[in-house]
Amino acid sequence: MDVNAYLRERGELVDGFLEQVLPKPGTVPPALAQAMRHLVFPGGKRLRPALAFAAAEAVGAPPERALALAAAVELVHTYSLVHDDLPCMDDDDERRGRPTVHVAYGEAVAVLAGDALLALAFEVLATQGAHDACPERALGALRDLAEAAGARALVGGQVDDLELQEVPADAARIESVHLRKSAALIAASVVGGACLAGADDARLARMRRFGEDVGVAFQITDDLLDKDEDSACSLVHALGEDGARARAEALLHQALAQLDDLGEKAEPLRELARFAVRRDR
C-alpha cells in the first residue's frame, strides 16, 4: 500500500472535521480564532489522526468511527506545540517555516489559544460520544486522552524535558521522557481508535504496547532528523547515531509483533508504524 496516499486521504478526512469544529471569528474574539487555527492549518503530517483511523480499521470498523478522536488527538498535539514554543519554554520563533503563535499573536493569546485547543479536544469527543451508540466507549477514549495529555504523561514529560536540557541523562531516563512526552499521545490515538471501533480489553492492551513502542521510536527518529541540534534529552546524544537507529528498529519490531494476529486489515497501521520510524531515510 501507498502510505503517503493513506496519509493524504485520511488527512483530508480529519481536516474537514477540524474546519467544522474550530471556532469561527464572530463566535469568539477574532485574534483567538486565528491563533487557534494558526498551527492547525496548514498542519503537519496528521500522523496521529491517521493512526487513530488505521487502528479502527485494523479491528474491522470504518475509519469514520474514529473521526472525533482523530480530531481530538490532533488538537491536543497542536496545543502542546503552541505551549512548548512559548518564550518561557523552548522559546522557538519558527515552526514549519512560519512564525510560532506567540510571535504572530503575542504571548497572552498564545497561552489562551493553547488552552482553548485543549478544551476543544474534549468538547469534540464528548459531543460526538453523546451521539454514539456506545457512550461508555467514548468515555473510555476520552479518559485515556485526558491521561495522555496530563501530568503523568505529556505535561510531566515536558517538565522533565526542560530540566534535562541542562543535565545530560542516560538512555533509560531519556526513553521515560519520550514515553510520556510523545508516545503517550500516539498510544492514545491508537487505543482510542480501536476502543471506539469496539475492540475488547485484551486487544486494547496490545494496541497500547504497539502505540507506546512506535511513539518512542518515532521520537528517536525525530532526534535523528534533528541531530544537529544536539539536545541532551536525545538518544542520539546518549547512544550515538547508530545506537539510536538500532534501538528505534528494535522498538518497531516489537511493536509490529503486537499486530501479528491481525490480518490484511491492519496493513495501514503497520505501514504507518514503519513510516513513523523510518521517515529519516
Place this chain on the structure above:
Amino acid sequence: MDVNAYLRERGELVDGFLEQVLPKPGTVPPALAQAMRHLVFPGGKRLRPALAFAAAEAVGAPPERALALAAAVELVHTYSLVHDDLPCMDDDDERRGRPTVHVAYGEAVAVLAGDALLALAFEVLATQGAHDACPERALGALRDLAEAAGARALVGGQVDDLELQEVPADAARIESVHLRKSAALIAASVVGGACLAGADDARLARMRRFGEDVGVAFQITDDLLDKDEDSACSLVHALGEDGARARAEALLHQALAQLDDLGEKAEPLRELARFAVRRDR
C-alpha cells in the same frame, strides 16, 4: 439554614476527593505535583463545588452524585487562575496572600501546571462517568464543562477582558465578558450537578439561566469588593457603585425565580446564590 456551615461541609467533601485525584510527587515530577497543588490547597470558598452539590440536592439526589463534577469545576477554576496570573496576562505576584504559582515555581512550570489541572478535570469526570449507571449524563456534563472552559466562554472572555483593560466599555459589553469569563463555569457547575442527578432538559435549561444570572451577579460583587482597583472592565466603572449593586440584585431576583417550582430541597442552592451576590455586605 447556615450557608457558611454548608460551604464548610461540602468544601470538606470535595477537598477529600481532590486530595485523592491530584498527583503525588513520585508519579509526576515533584515541582509539577507541588505547583498543581499550590492554589488548590489551601483553596478559596469552594463556591463552584458547593453549587454543584446543591444543584444535585435541589433535584432530589444525594450530593455525592455530583462529587467528580464538583472536583472538576474547581480544577478548571484553579487552572484559569494560574494562567490569568502569568506575567503575560494579569501579571499578579500574590493571590490569597501567597505567592502566585509562577512566582513560586517559575513561569514554565506554571503554564504546565495549569495545563495539567485542565486535563485532570476531564480525566476525573470521565473516570467517574465510566463507573456511573448513566454514562450519557457524564458525557453531557463533560461536554458542558469543556464548552465553559473553551474559546466561546472562559478563554474568549479572558481575551476580551485583557483587551478591555485598555479601552473603556459599556455595560452590555462588560456583562458579555462576565458571562463568558465567570458565569459560564458557574452555570456549568449548577447544570452539571443537576444533570448528573438526573434532571430533565427543561429543568437543565432553567438551571442554566439561574447559573448564568448568579454568575454575572457574582462577578459584579467581585468588582464591588475590588472597587479600589477601578478596572475598565467593571460594571462599577460603567454604572457607579449604586447602579452596579442594583443590577446585581436584579440578576439575583431573576435567578431565584428559576427555582420557584422547587421546594425546600432547593434552599441550599438559593442560599448559595444570595451568599455569592451579597457577600460584600
